[in-house]
Amino acid sequence: xxxxxxxxxxxxxxxxxxYFRPIYGYAxxxxxxxxxxxxxxxxxxxxxxxxSTFDVKRVFKTWLYRIAHNAAIDLLKKxxxxxxxELDRPDEAMSFEESIEDETDPITExxxxxxxxxxxxxxxxALPVKQREALTLHxxxxxxxxxxxxxxxxxxxxxKSRARRALMxxxxxxxxx
Numbered sequence: 109x110x111x112x113x114x115x116x117x118x119x120x121x122x123x124x125x126x127y128f129r130p131i132y133g134y135a136x137x138x139x140x141x142x143x144x145x146x147x148x149x150x151x152x153x154x155x156x157x158x159x160s161t162f163d164v165k166r167v168f169k170t171w172l173y174r175i176a177h178n179a180a181i182d183l184l185k186k187x188x189x190x191x192x193x194e195l196d197r198p199d200e201a202m203s204f205e206e207s208i209e210d211e212t213d214p215i216t217e218x219x220x221x222x223x224x225x226x227x228x229x230x231x232x233x234a235l236p237v238k239q240r241e242a243l244t245l246h247x248x249x250x251x252x253x254x255x256x257x258x259x260x261x262x263x264x265x266x267x268k269s270r271a272r273r274a275l276m277x278x279x280x281x282x283x284x285x
Contacts, residue, residue: 120159123168124152130249131176137244138180138237143187150179166258173251173259177241231281239274242267 128148135147154175162171232240245251245259253271257264 120156124155127169127172128152131172134173134176134244134249135180137248138177138241139183143183147176147179147183150182151176154179167255170251170255170258173245173249173255174261177260227282231278234281235274235277239270239277242271243274243278246271 131151132144132148135151136144139147151172155172158175162168232243235243241260242256245256246253251259253264253267256262257267260267
């Protein structure tokens with residue numbers, strides 16, 4: 109990050125490559141795969157434009173997630189909210205289901221997994237956007253609650269309680285399915 113701030117374009121390119129997939133996954137969880145590319149592009153353009161305003165005392169990752177959050181919210185304000193998309197990454201990456209290692213692959217187990225993933229996607233769709241966002245950032249993008257709070261501009265306790273409520277709701281929805 110220090111090299112990027114000094115004008116080293118190669119360092120900036122490395123940072124963007126490192127965070128492209130996590131930001132894409134996060135954007136897709138908020139706006140759907142069809143609009144995730146636009147959010148990611150807008151995120152990196154904004155980051156590049158405002159790189160000089162980055163406070164080196166902060167964590168770059170949370171700063172970038174905050175920009176992605178704002179870009180996604182801006183897009184959602186412009187158009188009607190869409191449902192939570194599949195848990196897929198960009199086309200060249202493996203989908204969520206494909207990334208799960210399967211040491212034994214009897215067809216019944218594969219069908220059960222596919223059905224479970226469909227139930228999970230449906231249950232996630234039913235969650236309020238802010239709860240879904242907290243779960244996605246914590247469990248898929250592996251951000252700490254403090255990092256999520258910083259990225260979303262919300263107190264850590266708010267993020268924790270939102271994630272807890274989301275898990276309880278998700279559990280009920282999955283049990284009823």
